Amino acid sequence: MIVAKGLTKRFGDVLAVEDLDMDVKSGEIFGFLGPNGAGKTTTIRMLSALISPTSGKAKVAGYEVGREDNEIRRNAGILTESPGLYDRLSAEKNLSFFAELHDVEDVAGQVERYLRLLGLWDRRGDVAATFSKGMRQKLAIARAMLHEPKVLFLDEPTAGLDPEMARLVREFIGELKDKGRTIFLCTHNLDEADRLCDRIAVVNTRLLALDTPEALRAKLYDRVVVIHLSAASPEYEKVVREQPFVRSVELKDNKLVVGLDDPERNNPELIRALVDAGADIQFVGELRRSLEEIYLRLVK
Amino acid sequence: MRKIWVIARKEWAEVFKNRFVLFTVVFMPLMMTALPLIILYTMGTPGEMAGFSAADMPASFADLCEGLSGETCGQYFIVSQFMLLFMLMPLAIPATFASYSIVGEKTTRTLEPVLATPVTTLELLAGKAVAAALPAIGATWLSFSIFSLGVAILTEGSALLRQVTGPLWLFAIVVVGPLLAVAAVSIAIMVSSRANDPRVAEQISMLVILPLLGLFFAQISGLIFINETMILWMAIGVTVLDVGLLAFATQLFQREAILTRWK
Numbered sequence: 001m002i003v004a005k006g007l008t009k010r011f012g013d014v015l016a017v018e019d020l021d022m023d024v025k026s027g028e029i030f031g032f033l034g035p036n037g038a039g040k041t042t043t044i045r046m047l048s049a050l051i052s053p054t055s056g057k058a059k060v061a062g063y064e065v066g067r068e069d070n071e072i073r074r075n076a077g078i079l080t081e082s083p084g085l086y087d088r089l090s091a092e093k094n095l096s097f098f099a100e101l102h103d104v105e106d107v108a109g110q111v112e113r114y115l116r117l118l119g120l121w122d123r124r125g126d127v128a129a130t131f132s133k134g135m136r137q138k139l140a141i142a143r144a145m146l147h148e149p150k151v152l153f154l155d156e157p158t159a160g161l162d163p164e165m166a167r168l169v170r171e172f173i174g175e176l177k178d179k180g181r182t183i184f185l186c187t188h189n190l191d192e193a194d195r196l197c198d199r200i201a202v203v204n205t206r207l208l209a210l211d212t213p214e215a216l217r218a219k220l221y222d223r224v225v226v227i228h229l230s231a232a233s234p235e236y237e238k239v240v241r242e243q244p245f246v247r248s249v250e251l252k253d254n255k256l257v258v259g260l261d262d263p264e265r266n267n268p269e270l271i272r273a274l275v276d277a278g279a280d281i282q283f284v285g286e287l288r289r290s291l292e293e294i295y296l297r298l299v300k
Numbered sequence: 301m302r303k304i305w306v307i308a309r310k311e312w313a314e315v316f317k318n319r320f321v322l323f324t325v326v327f328m329p330l331m332m333t334a335l336p337l338i339i340l341y342t343m344g345t346p347g348e349m350a351g352f353s354a355a356d357m358p359a360s361f362a363d364l365c366e367g368l369s370g371e372t373c374g375q376y377f378i379v380s381q382f383m384l385l386f387m388l389m390p391l392a393i394p395a396t397f398a399s400y401s402i403v404g405e406k407t408t409r410t411l412e413p414v415l416a417t418p419v420t421t422l423e424l425l426a427g428k429a430v431a432a433a434l435p436a437i438g439a440t441w442l443s444f445s446i447f448s449l450g451v452a453i454l455t456e457g458s459a460l461l462r463q464v465t466g467p468l469w470l471f472a473i474v475v476v477g478p479l480l481a482v483a484a485v486s487i488a489i490m491v492s493s494r495a496n497d498p499r500v501a502e503q504i505s506m507l508v509i510l511p512l513l514g515l516f517f518a519q520i521s522g523l524i525f526i527n528e529t530m531i532l533w534m535a536i537g538v539t540v541l542d543v544g545l546l547a548f549a550t551q552l553f554q555r556e557a558i559l560t561r562w563k
């Protein structure tokens with residue numbers, strides 16, 4: 001649905017995006033992560049035909065950036081970095097203006113539909129200036145949806161929202177995916193990316209990694225199993241270390257932290273060895289690396 | 301075309317909520333209509349100007365008085381000074397309006413979502429220009445109509461009315477006025493694209509009224525008088541200026557420039 005090849009953007013001397021290759025599939029939520037100034041907003045602007053690439057090519061919904069920009073604008077919706085609402089106009093007017101610019105057929109119908117979906121219907125007559133940050137963000141999301149775009153670019157949709165509002169927005173994004181839309185999501189909330197995204201790209205001007213969250217974990221770290229004992233001793237650590245498949249062992253309080261390649265296959269053998277050595281095992285669990293650890297390691 | 305209208309309507313809904321703009325668009329025309337009428341009223345008391353004759357007028361004005369009585373000629377001389385004020389409106393109103401409508405969009409960052417819709421750059425700029433020019437032209441024409449009506453009532457349908465609604469004035473108000481509005485709008489859009497404070501943009505854009513003010517003072521001091529030839533040349537000059545400004549503006553305002561340079 002979105003294809004980029006060698007996409008590059010330069011602002012004078014500043015290289016904002018360099019040689020970006022990616023392929024976002026139809027119907028997936030694609031996370032786009034990177035530190036401040038990594039070129040995320042610039043990438044979204046290029047892909048939504050707002051600014052032209054310095055070099056490289058991209059296609060969105062089958063249309064080529066720079067050649068079929070108007071088609072891209074018809075098929076893509078964008079939640080811009082700042083909501084950009086007309087403060088003096090009512091929520092309803094804000095939306096109907098954009099519906100008309102998008103040639104939406106049933107303007108009033110679409111405006112009502114999205115105001116209701118995002119819980120703003122009761123406030124439709126109030127001017128946007130009186131809205132809270134969360135309400136403004138929701139109104140901006142509604143605005144991006146009015147023309148039922150196939151591709152949705154969301155630039156930090158949950159930034160600055162309280163946990164409940166952020167969760168509402170996340171659920172809404174999940175529902176959009178269920179309706180078959182392709183979503184390109186920029187976020188600094190790594191937990192959100194981990195939960196929502198099918199695949200994740202980590203960028204810092206250049207593309208650093210691109211894969212499913214699971215595959216990124218596996219690529220960067222060994223899998224780690226944690227074994228809780230009622231009483232640990234260095235003797236058990238030695239037993240573990242003697243197993244051929246174990247890559248690392250560490251004794252922490254009453255826990256053995258064991259790095260190995262294939263826990264599904266090796267764990268039973270490992271546990272048996274420990275039990276035979278007289279260990280009292282309370283729990284066995286896998287240590288999941290947070291996406292944050294992966295991210296920080298990538299962008300360093 | 302439809303989108304130009306959509307944008308213009310949005311501008312009106314938004315910008316007319318601003319007191320400064322409302323003040324300029326409503327108060328200025330009101331004042332400029334009332335002022336000449338009040339002057340006409342105070343000097344029009346019968347008999348006061350009876351002793352006047354065309355010979356008392358500056359020579360360059362006397363030509364315009366052909367076939368008028370001395371009194372009417374005197375009144376016409378005074379009222380003539382205000383014709384240029386009616387041409388001030390189409391210059392000043394767009395300067396204010398465009399400043400608030402464009403710098404306003406910059407400070408609230410509303411342009412990016414607009415540019416993400418399938419609206420063309422030309423439609424966007426035309427919408428803003430129409431939004432600024434139409435109220436100016438409308439206000440000018442409306443206040444001129446009220447002024448003419450006032451002249452008709454005060455002078456009981458005299459020869460003065462025939463002068464004021466004659467070809468010279470009508471051409472100035474109906475043709476030159478809108479041409480001036482177009483020039484003012486283009487300049488105001490250019491200025492606003494670089495300014496960050498609507499009031500600063502407004503003040504700089506207001507400089508377009510200087511040439512006209514110069515003309516106004518030249519006329520008051522008797523240096524020149526606006527006649528048919530002059531107004532015709534003025535129309536031609538402003539038309540050329542308009543074409544140049546519009547060509548320049550479309551060059552200047554590429555989509556990406558609007559997004560990244562209108563800061």
Ligand SMILES: Nc1ncnc2c1ncn2[C@@H]1O[C@H](COP(=O)(O)OP(=O)(O)OP(=O)(O)O)[C@@H](O)[C@H]1O
Pocket residue numbers: 011014015016034035036037038039040041042043560
């Ligand atoms: N209009 C512009 N003119 C000049 N430089 C720009 C412009 N827009 C972006 N840049 C530069 O491009 C780089 C990438 O900026 P961008 O806004 O894309 O980052 P980002 O990943 O969205 O950052 P953040 O997480 O802070 O939103 C930065 O160095 C920025 O200064």
Ligand SMILES: [Mg+2]
Pocket residue numbers: 040041042081155
């Ligand atoms: Mg950004």
